[in-house]
Amino acid sequence: MTIKERVDGVIERFETANPHPQTALHYCTPYQFLVAVLLSAQCTDERINMVTPALFAAYPTPLEMSRASEEEILSYIRSVTYPNSKARYLKQSAESIVQDYGGxxxxxxxxxxxxQGVGRKTANVYLSVIIGEPRIGVDxxxxxxxxxxxxxxxxxxxVLKVEESLMRRIPREYWNRIHHWLILHGRQICFARSPHCPTCPISDYCRHYARHYGSDGVEKK
Ligand code: SF4
Known part of the structure; x- marks a missing residue:
């Protein structure tokens, strides 16, 4: 199978099953989306969606977030991963947005x-979802x-090599959607420890499947 056949086949399957994939994070403003993505590092979207309503109600804008103390911010996000670091990032990034970018x-x-706290993945996801730029955030x-x-x-x-390789191989019109499709596939079927290959809808295009399963669908010893 050529790379093009694999790419085209996977995209066709994903697009047929879910033509308009969306972020699972809840937000109302661009700033709130940035906060949600920053918080979601190494954490589940479900957990983030549980804490952000109260956080956004208390600090809806960068100005209000910048005026809060780290301890106050921490009190809203204790249940997410790395809460101390993320509270610090939220305060410092809000201060930068207010001081350097007019809010x-x-x-x-x-x-x-x-x-602070915004890496390449978070920035790419923000530009893709909020600005609509063709970007591939690699989480x-x-x-x-x-x-x-x-x-x-x-x-x-x-991460950078994967991003660059995907941008070379995936047609530009699919860059924003391939990010969501691969995340959903990783959460629902292609799990980190035990991917559910026998029930995977793209197994016939998958390199891992070809190496580990026979043509009869039985896992090789
Ligand atoms: S066949 Fe297995 S490894 Fe390949 S994409 Fe599907 S779940 Fe992941």
Missing amino acids: EVPETLRELMSL THVYRVSRRIGLVPQTANN
Whole structure:
């Protein structure tokens, strides 16, 4: 199977099943989306959606978040992963947005990544979802699933290489959606420890499946 056949086949399956994938994070404003994505690192979207309503009610804008203490912010996000670091990031990034960008979330990759706690993945996801720029945010699911399927070469062994490989191989019109599709696939079927390969709807295009399962669908010893 050529790379193009694999890419085209996977995209066709994903698009047929879910033509308009959306983020699962709840938000009302661009700033709230940035906060939700920042909080979601190493945590589940369900958990983030449980804490953000009260957090957003208390601190709806960067100005209000910047005026809160880390301890006050922490009291709203104790149940997420790494709450102390994330409380600090929320306060410091809000201060930067207020002081350096007039209270508006910046709209370039470089400026977004200058904010505390905002890495390349978070910045890419923000630009993709809020600004509509063609971007591929590579989180743990996108990294794992794209490598398993064989959408990227095995030499793509870090987040930046996976992002660049996906951008070379995936048609630009699909960049924003492939991010969501791969995350959903990683959460629902292609689990980190035990992927559910026998029930996977894209197994016939998957490099991992071809290596580990016979044509009869039985796992190789
Ligand atoms: S066949 Fe298995 S490894 Fe391949 S995408 Fe599906 S679940 Fe993941």
